[in-house]
Amino acid sequence: MSGLFDRWLGGPATAQAEPAPQAVGLQLWLDDQGHVLRLAGPLRTVLPANSHSAPRVHDYLQQQSWLVLEGPPADWQGQPLDLDFATVHGPALHTRGWLQRQADGWLLQVFDIGDLLGEREQHGHRLTQQKLATELGRSLRDCDEERLLLTATEQLQQLAEHWHAGSVRLMLPGDSGWYTYTCSDNDWPWAEDERLRPWLQTLPPRGREIAAGNPLLQPSCAGLPLLAVPYLHGHTVQAWLLCAGAPRPPTSETVAALLQALIEPLLTRLRQQQLRQRSRHLDELQQQLGAGWWSWPLQGPLQFDPALALRLGVPPEATAEQWLGRLHPADREAARMALEQLREGIALNLSLRLLPANSLASPRWLQWVGQLQGRQVQGFLLDISALKAQELQAGAARARLENLIASSPAVIYVQRYAEGALHSEFFSASLTPLLGWEQDSEQARQPGQTLHPDDRWLWLERTRTLLRDGQARSRYRLRDHLGRYHWILDEARLLRDDLGQPVEAVGLWLDVSEATEAAEQVRQSEERYRVLVEDSPAMICRYRPDLELLFGNHPLAEQLECAPQQLTGMNLGQWLSDSQRAAFLQRLARLTPAQPLASAEICLQLPGRRTAWWVWAERGLFDEHGQLQEVQAVGRDNTEVRHSQQQLLQGAKMATLGELATGLVHEINQPLSTMRLALVNTLKRLESGEVDAEYVTGKLQRIDAQVERVAHLVEHLRTYGRRSEVEQHVFAAWVAVHGALGLLAEGLTGKGVALHIEEPDLCPEVLGHEDQLEQVLINLLVNARDALLERRVAKPRISVSQRVEEGQLCLLVEDNGGGIDPRLLERIFEPFFTTKPAGMGTGLGLSVSHSIVEAMGGRLEAHNGNEGACLRVWLPLYNAS
Ligand code: ADP
Numbered sequence: 001m002s003g004l005f006d007r008w009l010g011g012p013a014t015a016q017a018e019p020a021p022q023a024v025g026l027q028l029w030l031d032d033q034g035h036v037l038r039l040a041g042p043l044r045t046v047l048p049a050n051s052h053s054a055p056r057v058h059d060y061l062q063q064q065s066w067l068v069l070e071g072p073p074a075d076w077q078g079q080p081l082d083l084d085f086a087t088v089h090g091p092a093l094h095t096r097g098w099l100q101r102q103a104d105g106w107l108l109q110v111f112d113i114g115d116l117l118g119e120r121e122q123h124g125h126r127l128t129q130q131k132l133a134t135e136l137g138r139s140l141r142d143c144d145e146e147r148l149l150l151t152a153t154e155q156l157q158q159l160a161e162h163w164h165a166g167s168v169r170l171m172l173p174g175d176s177g178w179y180t181y182t183c184s185d186n187d188w189p190w191a192e193d194e195r196l197r198p199w200l201q202t203l204p205p206r207g208r209e210i211a212a213g214n215p216l217l218q219p220s221c222a223g224l225p226l227l228a229v230p231y232l233h234g235h236t237v238q239a240w241l242l243c244a245g246a247p248r249p250p251t252s253e254t255v256a257a258l259l260q261a262l263i264e265p266l267l268t269r270l271r272q273q274q275l276r277q278r279s280r281h282l283d284e285l286q287q288q289l290g291a292g293w294w295s296w297p298l299q300g301p302l303q304f305d306p307a308l309a310l311r312l313g314v315p316p317e318a319t320a321e322q323w324l325g326r327l328h329p330a331d332r333e334a335a336r337m338a339l340e341q342l343r344e345g346i347a348l349n350l351s352l353r354l355l356p357a358n359s360l361a362s363p364r365w366l367q368w369v370g371q372l373q374g375r376q377v378q379g380f381l382l383d384i385s386a387l388k389a390q391e392l393q394a395g396a397a398r399a400r401l402e403n404l405i406a407s408s409p410a411v412i413y414v415q416r417y418a419e420g421a422l423h424s425e426f427f428s429a430s431l432t433p434l435l436g437w438e439q440d441s442e443q444a445r446q447p448g449q450t451l452h453p454d455d456r457w458l459w460l461e462r463t464r465t466l467l468r469d470g471q472a473r474s475r476y477r478l479r480d481h482l483g484r485y486h487w488i489l490d491e492a493r494l495l496r497d498d499l500g501q502p503v504e505a506v507g508l509w510l511d512v513s514e515a516t517e518a519a520e521q522v523r524q525s526e527e528r529y530r531v532l533v534e535d536s537p538a539m540i541c542r543y544r545p546d547l548e549l550l551f552g553n554h555p556l557a558e559q560l561e562c563a564p565q566q567l568t569g570m571n572l573g574q575w576l577s578d579s580q581r582a583a584f585l586q587r588l589a590r591l592t593p594a595q596p597l598a599s600a601e602i603c604l605q606l607p608g609r610r611t612a613w614w615v616w617a618e619r620g621l622f623d624e625h626g627q628l629q630e631v632q633a634v635g636r637d638n639t640e641v642r643h644s645q646q647q648l649l650q651g652a653k654m655a656t657l658g659e660l661a662t663g664l665v666h667e668i669n670q671p672l673s674t675m676r677l678a679l680v681n682t683l684k685r686l687e688s689g690e691v692d693a694e695y696v697t698g699k700l701q702r703i704d705a706q707v708e709r710v711a712h713l714v715e716h717l718r719t720y721g722r723r724s725e726v727e728q729h730v731f732a733a734w735v736a737v738h739g740a741l742g743l744l745a746e747g748l749t750g751k752g753v754a755l756h757i758e759e760p761d762l763c764p765e766v767l768g769h770e771d772q773l774e775q776v777l778i779n780l781l782v783n784a785r786d787a788l789l790e791r792r793v794a795k796p797r798i799s800v801s802q803r804v805e806e807g808q809l810c811l812l813v814e815d816n817g818g819g820i821d822p823r824l825l826e827r828i829f830e831p832f833f834t835t836k837p838a839g840m841g842t843g844l845g846l847s848v849s850h851s852i853v854e855a856m857g858g859r860l861e862a863h864n865g866n867e868g869a870c871l872r873v874w875l876p877l878y879n880a881s
Helices: 002-010 042-046 063-067 114-142 145-163 193-202 252-289 306-312 320-325 329-343 385-407 431-435 453-469 513-535 554-559 578-589 639-688 693-721 733-750 770-790 845-855
Strands: 026-030 036-040 081-085 093-102 105-112 167-174 177-183 208-210 226-233 236-244 291-296 302-304 348-353 365-373 376-383 410-418 421-427 471-479 485-496 502-511 539-543 549-552 597-606 610-622 628-637 729-732 754-757 765-768 797-805 808-815 859-864 869-876
Touching (some): 026 042, 081 105, 093 114, 114 145, 114 252, 145 167, 145 177, 145 236, 145 252, 177 193, 291 306, 302 306, 329 348, 421 453, 453 471, 485 513, 539 554, 578 597, 578 610, 610 639, 639 733, 639 845, 693 770, 729 733, 733 754, 733 808, 770 808, 770 845, 845 859, 845 869
Parallel strands (some): 754 797
Antiparallel strands (some): 026 105, 093 105, 167 177, 167 236, 208 226, 226 236, 291 302, 348 365, 365 376, 410 421, 410 502, 485 502, 539 549, 539 628, 597 610, 610 628, 729 765, 808 869, 859 869
16 A cells, blocks of 8 residues: 555556556546546545535535646646545545546546645644744843843744744742743733742642633633643753643643743853852952952962952962062961961961051051862952951040040949849959059959948948939948048949849949038038128128018127027018118119129117117129029118217217307397396386386387297207207208308397398208208308408408209308418318317317218318308209109
């Protein structure tokens, strides 16, 4: 059969020469028009029955074969004919045959060549697949690194086309499980990697076709089959290829072959990529760290990582001597010994310096590590300059700190906690300068034993508080090596571990002896001042601006007739008259932070109706807003002095009265003479019997008027002779002029002195004592009179007038007595200075007058005018506000 078949395949034979064909294949007898006359041969059974009455051969063929049989059968002969017959099974019957001339027509003899074509097709298929596999591998191996993913995608698309699949997906293992490396069609509706991943985990490691309608394909593709093929290396799955939507899924074997062609170069490239990336990272890391490898086969030159060598300025291959020459001389010997020891298998680990480029640059530090591995030393070099610099800095800082602690008056200590007690473990070096103890001495181990006996409980309390609260602050005395006690301020803190258990106490001792002693001195000093204040003969007190006492000492309490402790809360104002209190408060109101001081003489009405005069000096204390908070005052009782002054004044007054005596005799004599004359005349009338009522009435009225005049004079003398009132009051100054003239006028005119009194329109008021101002005016008038009489002036005259100038009132007393000797002008206000003969003058008149005017806030001035002396009394005008 095969011989026959081969021969037919070889080409057409001459039909006429051959014997009749055997009953194999299919024979069709045809007429000249190609109508089938008869069918024979075993293959006849697969042909479908034909309904035509005279079917043509074309009616048995598939359409593509009609082209072969063009024209009448005579045109078909002489060539092999490949014809595809329709069959009852469906698939075409592939045949090859030829046409032979028969006597009455034509015989078309064909044989089934389906097997042959199938083999050919498979062969072609294999070739295509091999080509595809080669193409896949080549393109993945040859593409640029950055096009790897793109190329892989293109190759997957090729595979998808090859299998007529909807989408092919390649999954690789990643850090967090399987992930889609690439996919032939990104728009194809696959499930997410998150859903594919656990599903792949459940698959056995062999090719598998998954039933159609898999939920991992979106509903739109459900109904299409899904194929999952693993790529195995040993027993490990290294990749999964998922193929979905192929109408006829390729077999797992076919897929496996192509998958291998795709995956192997891809994984290799990916691994290379990863390696290159790692190596790049390593290089970068080494660059950043300043690190690199070195090796030495124990003979010949040392090898250095080229990048590192460049950075260090060392040749990549250097002999041992060259290498040692690059090192700092101080490190060369150690390096040489380390190289020797490496030969003996002793590992190397050295910090060394490179020779600096110039003597000013600081050397670079390297960590040089190496170990013998087999017959070669391998190791690395690390630039540790930055670390060394930090170490140096830290060392310097530590040294500075230690120095500071050692030279400071503070001691730092550590006490270790064990079984509920604290044990000294460390003291800073400053312990010796502070207490004279050595750091490891018995005192340092047991500081509690050097405590001052009175302070032991303080130490125990400090430890208890420290353990309970985690910190303690205490102050106690410790004995130094010479037996002296030091006041120590102890600040300690307890450190605990993670579980809250005490580990150790860290604390600080500060010698505060000086501060403590200073505080003690301050306390003693305060005590002394307190005693000073208490025992001071002066009155000392503090009070609020509303005069409420905050404190008062013994002398003040004595004056106010109470106990010192009763003073607090009392109000000073209760002993002041309304006007005194008003003046007092006014004075306080004038105090400012810039002018906090004031002084005055105050008058008080003390218990038992005693009038007291105190000289009072105050200092105001202010808050930060300048508000007066408190007043401190020191007072001295001036009552005695006041009394003496008053007595002096009174004495002077009496003296003036004495001086007035002659004038007064005249003042009184005159009305007496008048009264006597009137009485004598009246008596004479009575004796003569010529009693005339009118005459007597007239005489009696004259006598009454004279009595009135004397009574007035005596009354005035009485009030003038009385002591002055304690407090000043307001009065019109001119009234005092009238008072003085009332006593003197008669006497003056009697002596021929003319009085010129210029009565003013207004009589402004002043503050003081009226009798005292009167006394001043009397003195001035008497002095003027005496000067006029002494000098026997032809027309003696005294003028009295008043003026108001610049808010001050001036009373003027002028005479024409020739004035005061200019050489004496300076001295006339001195006490006891007089030019009058003995028994006449006291020399007190002007001196006392001066004091009176000054007490009223004014001044007394003496001038010489054209004709005589002019004395002026200046007084401040009283202002009710
Ligand atoms: P006395 O009147 O007791 O002498 P005074 O103190 O009043 O004391 O006066 C002192 C002196 O001033 C007088 O002795 C006199 O020399 C001089 N003196 C006072 N007033 C006048 C005056 N108006 N003219 C001349 N001298 C005067």
